[in-house]
Amino acid sequence: MLAKTFVPRHVLVSRCFSSVNSKTLKVGDVLREARVFTSEDVKGYAEVSHDWNPLHFDQESARKAGFENPLVHGMLVSSMFPHIISSHFPGAVYVSQTLHFRSPVYVGDDILGIVQATALRETKNKYIVKFSTKCIKKHSELLVLDGDATAILPNLEMLQPSHSE
Amino acid sequence: MLAKTFVPRHVLVSRCFSSVNSKTLKVGDVLREARVFTSEDVKGYAEVSHDWNPLHFDQESARKAGFENPLVHGMLVSSMFPHIISSHFPGAVYVSQTLHFRSPVYVGDDILGIVQATALRETKNKYIVKFSTKCIKKHSELLVLDGDATAILPNLEMLQPSHSE
Numbered sequence: 391m392l393a394k395t396f397v398p399r400h401v402l403v404s405r406c407f408s409s410v411n412s413k414t415l416k417v418g419d420v421l422r423e424a425r426v427f428t429s430e431d432v433k434g435y436a437e438v439s440h441d442w443n444p445l446h447f448d449q450e451s452a453r454k455a456g457f458e459n460p461l462v463h464g465m466l467v468s469s470m471f472p473h474i475i476s477s478h479f480p481g482a483v484y485v486s487q488t489l490h491f492r493s494p495v496y497v498g499d500d501i502l503g504i505v506q507a508t509a510l511r512e513t514k515n516k517y518i519v520k521f522s523t524k525c526i527k528k529h530s531e532l533l534v535l536d537g538d539a540t541a542i543l544p545n546l547e548m549l550q551p552s553h554s555e
Numbered sequence: 556m557l558a559k560t561f562v563p564r565h566v567l568v569s570r571c572f573s574s575v576n577s578k579t580l581k582v583g584d585v586l587r588e589a590r591v592f593t594s595e596d597v598k599g600y601a602e603v604s605h606d607w608n609p610l611h612f613d614q615e616s617a618r619k620a621g622f623e624n625p626l627v628h629g630m631l632v633s634s635m636f637p638h639i640i641s642s643h644f645p646g647a648v649y650v651s652q653t654l655h656f657r658s659p660v661y662v663g664d665d666i667l668g669i670v671q672a673t674a675l676r677e678t679k680n681k682y683i684v685k686f687s688t689k690c691i692k693k694h695s696e697l698l699v700l701d702g703d704a705t706a707i708l709p710n711l712e713m714l715q716p717s718h719s720e
Contacts, residue, residue, distance in 0.1 A: 425605075434603040438596055439634035443641035451646050454709065464649045465637055469604035469630050476608035481616050484629045487654045544619065 415479075415519070415546040421505045423474045424528060427462045429497050435466040462495040464535065470503035471523045471539050477551040481544040487523070488537035495535075500528040505539070510546075517543045580644075580684070580711040586670045588639045588716075589693060592627045594662050600631040627660040629700065635668035636688045636704050642716040646709040652688070653702035660700075665693040670704070675711075682708045 436442050444451035445461055452460045468489050476482045495501060502525065509520040524536040601607050609616035610626055617625045633654050641647045660666060667690065674685040689701040 431603055434599070438599040438603060438631065439638055440590075441634060441638040441641060443637070443647065444645050445641070445648065455646055455648050455707075463637070465630065465634050465652075466603065469606060472608070472628070472630055473604055473606040476606060476610070480609050481620055482608065483610065483620050484656055486656065487630075489652045489654070491649055491651065542620075 413548040413550065415507055415510070415517075415543070415548055417507050417510055419507050419548075421474050421478050421548075423470060423477075423503045424500065425470060425503065426500050427466065427495065427497055431466065432460075432462055432497060435463050439463070439465070441465075457494050457496075459496045462497060462499075464489070464491045464495070467495050467501065467525055467535055470501070470525060471505060471521075471537075472541075474503050474505045475521065475539065475541050475543075478548045479541075479543045479545070480549065483542040485518070485540040485542060487539045490536055491534070492536065493527075493532055493534040495525075495527075501525050501534065502528045508538075517546055519543055578713040578715070580672055580675070580682075580708070580713055582672050582675055584672050584713075586639050586643050586713075588635060588642075588668045589665065590635060590668065591665050592631065592660065592662055596631065597625075597627055597662060600628050604628070604630070606630075622659050622661075624661045627662060627664075629654070629656045629660070632660050632666065632690055632700055635666070635690060636670060636686075637706075639668055639670045640686065640704065640706050640708075643713045644706075644708045644710070645714065648707040650683070650705040650707060652704045655701055656699070657701065658692075658697055658699045660690075660692075666690050666699065667693045673703075682711055684708055 432446055436446065441463060445455055446463055447460055449460060471487065472484050504524050504526065506522045507519055508522050511518045519541055521539045521541070523539050525534050526532060527534060597611055601611065606628060610620055611628055612625055614625060636652065637649050669689050669691065671687045672684055673687050676683045684706055686704045686706070688704050690699045691697060692699060
């Protein structure tokens with residue numbers, strides 16, 4: 391669906407130097423968002439996804455699987471990535487996402503989502519941008535989730551959402 | 556997190572022949588689920604994910620991005636995969652997922668999620684299973700989303716959820 395060539399970093403950096411004080415996205419830029427998932431979030435996600443896996447609700451099931459407590463759904467944690475991207479670039483179209491679930495996320499954990507632009511290519515007045523995506527526990531910096539995303543952005547002007555860090 | 560070797564298909568097939576009439580998962584088995592996403596689902600997902608990208612709500616934003624109508628969030632459609640797996644194997648732990656969003660999903664589209672076991676390995680009385688995962692539009696068979704998932708299953712005995720096809 392996407393061509394596999396991206397603007398090399400040095401080309402992109404030189405292109406963006408002229409607007410270094412603007413809020414134009416360039417390779418290397420990092421977008422962040424913090425979130426603490428509640429038990430209401432877990433229930434709300436189960437209702438909309440129909441995913442009532444007991445691992446997310448039942449202490450005994452969680453312990454049998456080797457966890458301290460019921461887990462927040464990994465795909466709910468993952469939803470931080472398109473949210474971070476689209477809140478900075480409304481109208482962004484998601485093309486792909488890889489997800490590696492590294493460590494459990496529990497209700498009440500303070501999670502920091504970090505999205506970094508790693509490549510960028512202009513096509514037909516839109517921008518195909520690759521991002522590295524990860525979530526860490528805010529205090530311990532333990533990696534809980536990582537991967538890569540690709541999105542088509544309508545432009546490179548970043549909004550600064552009120553919730554961002 | 557996961558070792559990279561899986562039981563070769565011929566080994567697995569021979570192991571499972573003795574219980575061919577049971578509901579024990581084997582490589583090649585396919586799990587399915589159909590779902591029609593509603594505008595309430597899209598709103599519910601936005602509430603829990605905080606993803607209010609106008610692409611999912613505003614006709615003009617969707618048209619500007621080249622779509623006929625507002626889109627169902629791709630990550631909501633993706634939630635069919637862990638749901639399909641965990642409804643057949645309660646207690647399943649998600650390890651990874653890749654997602655390629657190929658075509659738009661609109662409210663009212665009849666979507667079929669298809670998950671097929673492609674490799675399987677036993678470790679410490681649990682099973683690491685790789686699945687191919689895809690969603691198609693039920694009537695046209697248009698591919699809307701595909702990728703791969705890896706999950707740790709507590710056992711290989713498949714439940715038959717009432718909603719499965």
